Amino acid sequence: MHDLDAVAVRRWADACVRSLDANREAIDQINVFPVPDGDTGTNLLHTMQSALDALLRAPMSGVGEALSALAKGALAGARGNSGVILSQALRGLAEAAKDLSSLTGTALRQALHRADELATAAVSNPVAGTVLSVLHAAAEAAKDTSTDELDEVVTAAAKAGAEALAETPRQLAVLAKAGVVDAGGRGLLVLLDTLAAIVTGKELATLPANIVPRTLESLTTDREAGSAEFEYEVMYLLDGTDEVDQLKIDLNQLGDCVSAVGDGDGLWTVHVHCNDIGAAIEAGVRTGRPHRITVQRFADQIAAQASRFVRDRAIVVLASGAVDLFRAEGASVVDLARDVTANDLLSTIAGTRARHVAVLPGDPDVRDQLDEAIAYAVAAGQDVVVVPTFSPVQALAALAVHDPSRRAGDDVVAMAEASAATRRGELEVSDREAITWVGRCQPGDLLGMLDGEVVLIEPGPASPENLCDLACRLVDRMLGGGGELVTLILGEACPGGLVETLEDHLRVTHPEVEVTAYPGGQPDAVIFVGVE
Template identity: 55%
Template sequence: MEALDAGELRRWAAACVESVDAHRAAINRINVFPVADGDTGTNLLHTLRAALEALLRAPSGQRADAGAALGVLAKGAVTGARGNSGVITSQLLRGMAEAASGAAAVDAGLLAEALRQGARRAAAAVSEPAPGTMLTVLAAAADEAASCLPGATLHEVALAAATAAATALDKTPDQLAVLAEAGVVDAGGRGVVVLLDALVAVVAGTPVTTAARVDATPGTAPGTAPSATPMVASREGGSELYAYEVMYLLEDASPAAAERLRDELDELGDSVSVAGDGDALWAVHVHCNDIGAAIEAGIEAGRPRRVRVARFADALPDGPARFVRERAVVAPVRGDGLADLLLAEGVAVLRVDDSLPPTPYELLQIITGTGAAHVTVLPVHRDLMAVADEAAIRAVAAGQDVVVVPCASPVQALAALAVHDPRRRAGDDVVAMAEAAAATRRGEVVVAREDAITWVGPCAAGDVVGFADGEVVLIEAGPASVSTLTRAATGVVERMLAAGGELVTALLGRDAPDAIAAALEEHLRVSRPEAELAVHRGGQADVVVVLGLE
C-alpha cells in the first residue's frame, strides 16, 4: 500500500479498537505509575471507540478524504477521552489530522509528518510530562519515522515507527524507577505500540495481532478488570495525595482561557491535561481533592458539560474508615527553625516561602494528607488566617473535621501547642488551645523598609521599630546595629511586662544577632527576675525577633 485513504484510515481505527480490546487487561495489569492495577487499557479502549463511532456516524461529506477522516477521529477522541492516556491519544489524532488537512491520502512523507505533529500535540496537552511514559514512546516513534525519509515506502515508515516505539517501550523501566521495581514497562507506552502495530498490519494488508503478550505483573491476577462501580476509578497516574479524578468537556473557551485553566488546575492537583480539538472544544482532566474548585475553574473559562467525577479505587473510603488516625495539628510556617520546632512536636508543617504566599489548595493537601478525622490548624501568621480558613472550609466540605485556632503570631501558635492534649475531647482541646493563644501577648522588632507615620511619631527607612500586640510602641533611629536592635528588643519586652507576665518567649529571625538573646536574659535578670525566658531560632526573614508573653 502506497498511501492511506479515508477507507484505510477507517480500517486502521477499527483495528486499533480490536487490538486494544484484546490487550486491555494486559495493559491494565502493568499500570503501576505510581500504583498497581490501573485502567490505562480501558481508558484507551473507551477513547478509541468514541473516535471510531464518530467516524462511522459522520456524513460521507465529512469523511471524504484522509485529512477529513482523521479530523473526525480526533474530534470523536477528544469528546470521548478517558483518563490521561485517552487525552494523549486524542491529541495524537488531532496532530495527525492537522498535518494531513486537505490531503486525499496519507503517503510515507505525510505519515512521518503526521506522527511528528501528533507527538508534539500530545506533549503540549500534558502539564508536566514525565520521561518513561507514552509521550516518550510517541516521540521515539515520530523521530524514527522522520529519519527514514526521503526514499522510504509507507510500510517502511510505519514499521520504523512501530519498531522504535517497541524499543523505547523496553527502555521505560530505566527512566521510571517504579516500573523497574515492578518489573514492567509503561502501560500507556504499551498502548502506543499496540496502535502502531495495528497501523503496520493495515498497511501490509495482514491480520491485526490480538494475542496479548505476557508481561511481568505486580502480583495481580490475569484478566483483572477495572472497578464496575461507575463512581470509582483505578488510578492511571499522578500522586496518591489526590483522591478524585475530574474530567469534563469545555465549550466556548479560547486558547488563552484554556491555558489559564491549565495553570489553575496545576494549583489544585496533578495529572493535568487540557486538550482541544482545534474547534473550541477541550477535554479537561485533573486529579485533585477539591472537586468543586476544579469545576468552578472550568465555568470561568467556558462552558463545562459531560462532567465526570470518580473516586480512585486506591483512595481512602468515605466516612470514618477513610481516616487512619484520630487527631492531627497542621501549621503553615515561615522560617526553617520554627518549622523544625513544630515538627519536633508532631505538627504537620507546610513550609511557606517568604515571598510567595501559599494557596488554600497547598494547605488543603497537608490537611487531607494527615489522614486524621479531626485536624486543628494553627495559622502561625496573621496574613495566613484567610488561607487557613479557606482550606478548612474545603476540607470540611469533603467530610473532615477541621478547626482553625486564631493565631496572629508564631508565639501564639507555640502557646496553643503547649496546652494541646490529644487525650482530651477534640472540642475541649480546641477551646484550651484557643484560650492559650488569645492569652499570649505578642511583640515584634523589625527594620523599617520605608518612611512612615506611626502612633509614636515618624520613622524612616532603616529605623528599628518595635510592636506590641500589633501597635507601634517605640522607634530606634537607624542604622540597625547590634546595640540598636538589642535596645529595641528589651524596650518592647519592658513595655509588655508592664501589665504583668511570667514567661517571655523570643523567636530570633534569620538575621538576628545572638546578642539579642543575651541582652534579654540580662535585662530580665536585673529588672524582672520573676519572669522566665525561652529563646529559639525561628529563622524568619521578615522580622528581627518575635516576642511572646504569657
C-alpha cells in the first residue's frame, strides 16, 4: 500500500479494537506503574472503542477528517493515563494529516513526531521507561528512515517501538522488580503493529517475549515517584475554557499524574491522582464546566482484580417474552413486560459477576436506560458490548450461536451476524388511531409489522380467524425474500390453533420451511416472528 486513506483508517481502528480486546487481559496483568491497578489494557480498549464509535458516526471523507474523528472520540472517552496519552497520539496523527486525502510516508513521519510532542506535553512529569519512551523511539525511527515509502516508515517505527519496550525494565526499577515491560508501551505497540499489518498486508509480531504475569509482590509495589501515596484517580471532561494552565497548577498542589489535554476545539480531558476528590472537581468548576466525572479508588481496583469476577463470560437478554426460554439457555434476563430502570439493568449486568458481558436488547425502546447502565458498568471495570437485536426472535437467533469457547470479540461478531440474518416480524392489536405507511389504523385493528414498520392492516375487532389469517399473510410476506426456518414466540393473546393453521398453510405455500414455536407470554405482541 502506497498510502493510507480514510477507508484504511477505519479498518485500522476496527483492527485496533479487536487486537486490544485480544491483548487486554495480558496488558492488565503487567500494569504496575504508576500504580498497580491492573487496568491499562482495559482503559486502552475503552478509549479506542470510543474513538472507533466516533469514527463510524462521522461521514466518510479524507484521512485527516477520519483521524480527527478518532482523536475527538478518544479524548471524549479517555480512561486513565494510558487513554489520555492515546488520545493525544491520535490528535498528533490528525493534525499532521489535516486536509490530506491519504497518509503518505512523509505525513506519517510528521504525524508521529507531533504525536510524540503532544503525548509528552500531556504528562506533568514524563518518566523514561513508559509508553512515552516507546512512542518517542517510534517517532525517531520514522524520522531517520531514508525512504518515504509508507510501508517502510511504519515498519521501522513499529520495530523501534518494540526495541524501546524491551528496554523499559532497565529504565524503571519497578518494572524490573515485577519482571514485566511497561503496560502502556505494550498497548501502544499493539496499535503500531496493527497499523503495520494494515499497510503492508503482513502480520508484524514485535512484542518482546520477556512478559510474565504480575507477582503478588508487584501488586503492592509503591509508585516510582517520591510523592505521598494518593488513593483516588479523578477524571472528567471540561469545556467552557481555552486556558488550563492554572488548573494544572491547582491539581499539582493536590496530587500527581496530572494532565489536562484538549482536542484543539475546546474540549479537555482532565486527570489527577489525589486524596481530596472534591477539591479536584472544584478546581475544574473554577476553570470551566466539568462533566462525565469518574472516580476510582486504587485499592478497590487492586482488590477487584482478584475477587470481583467469578467467570469470564455472560449473556444478558432484555425481552418482553420467552423469559424462561432465555434463562434455560443460560442467559440472565431482564423482563421488559414491567417498567425497567437503568438501575434494574445495571443490577443484572453487574450481578453476572462476569468480566465480559454481551447484552442482547430485544427492544429498541430501552436504549437510554441501557446506555446509562452500561456506562456505570464499564466505569466499574466490566467489559460490556451490545449486540444489535431489536426483537426477541433476533436475540434468540444470536443466543443460538453463542459459544463461550470462542474469543469474546469473535463470539460477539457471530451473534451480531446471526441477529442481522434474522428478519423480524410482529403481529399486534392497535391501541390507538395512527397513520402508517399502508394507511390509517383504528384502535382494535390488527397490525402486521415487518422490521418495525406496519405493512399489513386487518380491520378489527380481533378474532381467532382474523389473527390466523393475518399471521399467514405476514409470514408469506417475510418469506418473499427467502428463508428456511420460521420461529414464533407466542404471546398471551395468541389464539389456540394459530401454530397449526400456519403450519398447514406453509406446507402448501412453502413446503421447504420448518416452523418452530415457543410460548413467550408477552402481553403486547400476539406473536413475534423470525425468519432465517
